[in-house]
Amino acid sequence: MGALTATLFCEQAAKAADAKIMMMSFFIARFLFLTSKIIIIFVIINNSLKMKDFVYFAPTEVVFGKKSEEQVASLVKKYGGHKVLVHYGGGSAKRSGLLDKTIGLLNGSGIQTVLLGGVVPNPRLSLVREGIDLCKREGVDFILSVGGGSVIDSAKAIAYGVRYDGDVWDLFIGKGECYECLPMGCVLTIPAAGSEMSSGTVITNEDGNLKRDYGNEYCRQKFAIMNPERTFTLPAYQTAAGVTDMIMHTMERYFSQDDDMTLTDAVAEALMRTMMDEVFNVLKDPSDYRARAQIMWGGTLAHNDITGCGTTSDWATHQLEHELSGMFDVTHGAGLAAIWPSWARYVYKENVSRFVRFAVNVMGVTNDFTDPEGTALRGIEAMERFYHAIGMPVSIKELIGREITDEEIEELALTCSWFGKSTQGRFKVLSKADMAAIYRMAR
Ligand code: NZQ
């Protein structure tokens, strides 16, 4: 082979090698491009299915069981109380002897007490103001509630008001914030609102009948004493309304557009099913300790945020109900039962599969895979049957005993939307017109 031939051969060989390298590079680049696409798609899917970030903060010491109220004095002392406002309701705690027993235990341990009773369901601002003045005048350093959600909420508002430099109502209408309050504890007598571990308080201003909520982590109770025996005296209606409220606290968190909350869903479903079973046991036998205990603990778990970890809560039904309580002074749980079926029918198409899951896993409806909407609607109907079975209303007429007027519906929608300035809910964001439509459906 001459020198020229050898050079040509070498050039061709080099070209062939270049072509091979180019081909290989092309395939590698193509492979990397496709894999990166797959990785990007995987990351996107993975992120959208990711459990939502959350903070869980539940600082309340729960003392649960028979005779637990006997620890009240040591608990007050443990959390720094020397002079205590004992706050209570309209008479049930007095009649049962719980109030006198509690005061006796406190005084017997050298703790001074100041009394303020008269809290009514849908607790009023005027009594809160009276409580704030009393606490300031008497130098109270701790508030003890003996009662239910209304008493505890009233106590929370007083506790904020003592430390807030201004009118306490400012906090409820978005005009102010308060990051401190007097320490509090409670002896719970009705499982329902969950205020014993929640971060909120709901107060009604008689001037305009506006029911508004406020809250942050500062109003959490230092301790909650829960003796199921103390709930034996509850009337059937309050028992049923309480169970409705706690199930609703779970549903407000359950009806979410988030996807990956497997464990939270399972906890929520177990809680709802258990409450739905046990309520019939206590309605049959009000002194059934086992069933009362399940319900008492259920009420707390339903609203201490454990059923909401990783979800985006809705709360539209609660907001719609608060306006009903404000206008008609009805029992909160009953108001929720009256409005929820209409809310559900209005919004279920936003996420049919969530309503199917609820129908099947909570209400025991058979899943018709060919008709998801039908399954979802049968779940809502089953819930209505449950409400009726425990004596709860499923319409505003059943709630207030008469037809609601068009003017009243307009006013409810107006106040619920903060005079047209605010939406409600997150499962479906509701405008003022949506709110009015739901009230009309529920009439
Ligand atoms: O006032 P007394 O005589 O105690 O009678 C009460 C009241 O009439 C009675 N009762 C309580 N324990 C009893 C008893 N009767 C016999 N034996 C017992 N052992 O039950 C009636 C209702 O009491 P209430 O405290 O009003 O009930 P509940 O715990 O349901 O509280 C309702 C309030 O809580 C608010 C509601 O809006 C309503 O104003 N909520 C508070 C929340 C929170 N702070 O986190 C959340 C809730 O969603 C709710 O909005």
Ligand code: ZN
């Ligand atoms: Zn509630």
